[in-house]
Amino acid sequence: MSENPDLTNERASGTFETNAMAAVIYGSEKFAQRRREITEAISKIPEFQDSHPLVFMSREEKISEACRKLAVLSNYWNSLIDTSDEEEALHLYREVLGLEGHPLALHETMFIPSLIAQASDEQQEKWLGRAQRREIIGCYAQTEMGHGTNLRALETTATFDISTREFILNSPTITSLKWWPGALGKSANWSIVIANLIIKEHNYGPHPFMVQLRDEKSHEPLPGITVGDIGPKMAFNGADNGFLGFKNYRIPRENMLMRHSKVTSDGSYIKPPHAKIGYSSMVKVRSRMAMDQGLFLASALVIAVRYSAVRRQGYLEDKSREVKVLDYQTQQHRLFPSIARAYAFIFCGFETIRLYDQLLIDVQNGNTSGMADLHALTSGLKSVVTYQTGEGIEQARMACGGHGYSMASYISEIYGVAIGGCTYEGENMVMLLQLARYLVKSIEMIQNGKSRELGPMVAYLAENESEIDLNLGPNEYLKVFEYAARNQTWRATEKFQKLRNSGMSNEEAWNQASVELTRASRLHTRLYIMSTFINHVGSIVDQKVKGVLIDLLNVHVTYEVMDIGIYVQGLLSSNQMDLIRNQLYVSLETIRPNAVSLVDSFQISDMQLRSVLGRRDGNVYENLFKWAKSSPLNKTDVLPSVTQYLKPMMEKSKL
């Protein structure tokens, strides 16, 4: 069937090449091209297609379907991608497995990275190759039923037995059961387990251990291990998140990951070079989250924008034909600022992934000085992008009206997966408060006359801006944001200090200032996102692409400043706010002809999108009908439930 002419016209009105934009989104022409080649190659392999729509499958069927595809994937892995390239691997996974989770997700995202960052050279020699070849499947078991956030309160113990030179693992209480780890339930046979290291009755706190859970031949749990699936979740139902308990389960001393902390055979403990070095796998995932969430948001927007260009409802001036709903200003206001955010998040993602890779090298060379900065940055960024992504996806769903609520749109699945990110890798409020600690310390440095020692990301806290040139360009908007973040950070810090100075304990003062502190963290992070977006656009060479991205940046900066209006009341007059509001409306109109091309540029395939509404060809209605007809409920005209219950009830009512 040919393309819906409404989409053809939209594509014709675009002022730039989508391949050129994809090269900017994905960091290079080479990688954008590789993505297309991988997608093309996969589309020719019938075994990678869903056996039937995932949304009609039970959880067991989803997991089985994911495993089937993983097995097929293992036959093609080396021929489809450069296996040393993480981004190619991730693209391949996304295309084939989609976003509902699968039994290798944690193996790739946390198990292997933990071995790389935490295992000694000898340990890597023993396990890393096996893991990379997928001879073993691993997971990352840290969270317990009773504690996820407060790692210092984890209860699982690994007690060193000097006589046998083994660690004895135990789960002393019901709340100490490991709870949540992806792939633990049914798939993984090994795990990195985070447990309290105990030597001669001294607790050295949580440390990582490499633990075999299941027999490598029979896949049965090993004696001393209780393991299973935790049941259905809001989303991620292609993954078997699990529980795990230990009863006097022994592992050799060599199974504690000993790149940084060490226990010698006589039971001596050697401290790591930085107390939080064992948290590096979490920082690794957090540093990826801006990119991953940007792509979740992008997926929802591809669906909503394409659908809005083929959905016609109501009239503007021309009463002879209904308009595309994308022409309504309210629809544009709902969707276009999110397009800008998706671009901004992806640009930030590239930056934080690069920063993590550099930090990993530095730490391996003994330099841990960058850890605090990256921890603070990624803590704030993961919190802001997950929250705003959730908001943007939900708006995209509503922008699709009734059909958005159907699983045919697939938006609810994207939403469920994306907002998991508000919780996993550190609950958002908790992570905002981690960044707040860093911001408060920065203010204290200024108060102590050490402004010159501030890092580049917080140097603005020491500046003083009270007037803004009304000839607003992106850099002036940045100044507005700096003003808001600086004011809020000072206000929150001063509130905390005042409470503390009034005699309150440090902890209670912190608690009573914490809402204000999280607000400071959000503003600081949004400032970072904006400045990364501005810098990125400044570096683009292709003039047509740059022109459209400047338009998109204008949507971003005006929308973001309007959104934080309450924090800039002391800086901007109501006339200035009106001016910005009008600039936003103008920028929505400016971006309108490029809306479809901007979402096409994400180059997310139909196979990955799984959305009837978001199809590239725009043939929504005929496929919606086809999709509904494929519902298992439509296999027969009369359901047994009707015969068994409703018919007798109706008959009885007739009497």
Ligand SMILES: CC/C=C\C/C=C\C/C=C\C/C=C\C/C=C\C/C=C\CCCCC(=O)SCCNC(=O)CCNC(=O)[C@H](O)C(C)(C)COP(=O)(O)OP(=O)(O)OC[C@H]1O[C@@H](n2cnc3c(N)ncnc32)[C@H](O)[C@@H]1OP(=O)(O)O
């Ligand atoms: C090749 C690859 C190919 C393919 C990949 C394949 C498939 C993937 C497919 C798709 C991917 C797509 C998308 C992703 C989708 C899905 C991913 C699926 C699931 C996600 C998995 C989620 C896994 C988890 O959730 S694991 C568990 C995570 N848990 C947490 O995050 C716990 C949160 N809590 C903490 O981190 C800590 O407890 C705390 C930081 C909050 C507090 O710690 P602690 O009490 O020890 O410290 P404090 O007293 O608060 O602070 C003391 C000082 O320490 C500083 N600090 C803390 N942390 C760090 C750190 N990390 N680095 C540096 N410094 C740190 C803190 O700042 C304090 O400093 P100060 O100076 O004293 O103020």
Ligand SMILES: Cc1cc2nc3c(=O)[nH]c(=O)nc-3n(C[C@H](O)[C@H](O)[C@H](O)COP(=O)(O)OP(=O)(O)OC[C@H]3O[C@@H](n4cnc5c(N)ncnc54)[C@H](O)[C@@H]3O)c2cc1C
């Ligand atoms: C989809 C998914 C996948 C996961 N995968 C894994 C995995 O593979 N491996 C793994 O180990 N874990 C995994 N987890 C667990 C996850 O990391 C934790 O659930 C997460 O870190 C939050 O911890 P919690 O559940 O203890 O929340 P809680 O800390 O109990 O949060 C409850 C509330 O308390 C608040 N709160 C808690 N502490 C504070 C504080 N100090 N200050 C202010 N407010 C506070 C929070 O903000 C929140 O509002 C996964 C979770 C999900 C949802």
